[in-house]
Amino acid sequence: MVMTDEKAKGLALDDFFAAARNDLPEPSGAFLARVLNDSEAVQAGFAAPAAPTPRMGLFARFADLVGGWPALGGMVTATLAGAWIGFVGVDRIDALSGVYFASAETLGTVNLLPDGDLLALAAE
Amino acid sequence: MDMAFDALSDASDEALLVLYGNGDPTAARSLTLRMGPLAFRVALRMLGDRAEAEDLAQEAMLRLWKIAPEWRQGEAKVSTWLYRVVTNLATDRLRRRRGVGLDEAPEVADGAASALDRMIDEDRAAALQLALDQLPARQRQAVILRHLEGLSNPEIAAAMEIGVEAVESLTARGKRALAALLEGRREELGYGHD
Known part of the structure; x- marks a missing residue:
């Protein structure tokens, strides 16, 4: 007998739908791996800067690391000074310091707390 | 994996x-x-x-x-x-x-149900898939989303970018076509005679 009743047809069709819902097709692991690879590749693009920064050389990166060119200049000066002191010996440091400091007679000192005041302050 | x-x-x-x-x-x-x-x-x-x-x-x-x-x-x-x-x-x-244009596709393809021969009860899902393959794409889309994915008509309307009434029409036409495709194979699929 061929069913012609629409309600009966609907119920039968629902059985097919139910069977299909219970028989969920699963994707292969290879498919999931490809999708995951795509996701990682696209995500890596998000992290990249919009405008590529120019590549810095090793020396420039070192200079940047220690604080820029002024700091690097200070380091060079200190290094050269250390090498020079090591070469000429401690005895001759006066020769260098003489360039910066005048003789004892011209090196002025300022006493901001005259003698006695310090003791007076301490006594209070 | x-x-x-x-x-x-x-x-x-x-x-x-x-x-x-x-x-x-x-x-x-x-x-x-x-x-x-x-x-x-x-x-x-x-x-x-x-x-x-x-x-x-x-x-x-x-x-x-x-x-x-x-x-x-x-x-x-x-x-x-x-x-x-x-x-x-x-x-x-x-x-x-x-x-061919999807709108020009036949509602029910002739002879397609022959592929359903020797189907048994546990193959209903496969039989349905074969029948779905015969539907015009928009009807297929609406039926899959409604009856296999369980979406509501408004959700299907959003997914298909059409109105709810159009969804209802597509789903109804799709189900009629599926029923017609499967009707001749009821006995082979384990429904027998009622």
Whole structure:
């Protein structure tokens, strides 16, 4: 007998739908791996800067690391000074310091707390 | 492939997509596990070919990854967006495959049910798939989303970018066509005579 009743047809069709819902097709692991690879590749693009920064050389990166060119200049000066002191010996440091400091007679000192005041302050 | 446990299983699809767009690698894995099978399942229902379905689903997922940073929260469900992309891509493929306008496709193809011969009860799902393959793409799309994916008519309307009444019409016509296709095979499929 061929069913012609629409309600009966609907119920039968629902059985097919139910069977299909219970028989969920699963994707292969290879498919999931490809999708995951795509996701990682696209995500890596998000992290990249919009405008590529120019590549810095090793020396420039070192200079940047220690604080820029002024700091690097200070380091060079200190290094050269250390090498020079090591070469000429401690005895001759006066020769260098003489360039910066005048003789004892011209090196002025300022006493901001005259003698006695310090003791007076301490006594209070 | 051995997939790790979905650590963000409690997060919404949208939250995962935002996390992914912000560079969270765990979100990528969770979304793949959650959305990949969905995309594949719908693609397979639409196309009836496993390899082609995986290819299409991968393409749809790639579009999801790319749109993540621009995702506007609260506007659409991620799953609805994905249903739309998968079914539209599938419709395009069907159009190219058949080489005819979808509106011109016959409601029920003659002789297609012969492939259902010797089907038994546990093959009803396969029989339904064979019948689905005979439907015009838009009817197929509506029936799959309504009766196999369990979407509401408004959700289907959003996914298909049509009105709810059009969804109801497509679904009704699709079901009538399916019933007609399967009717002649009831006995072989274990329904016998009532």
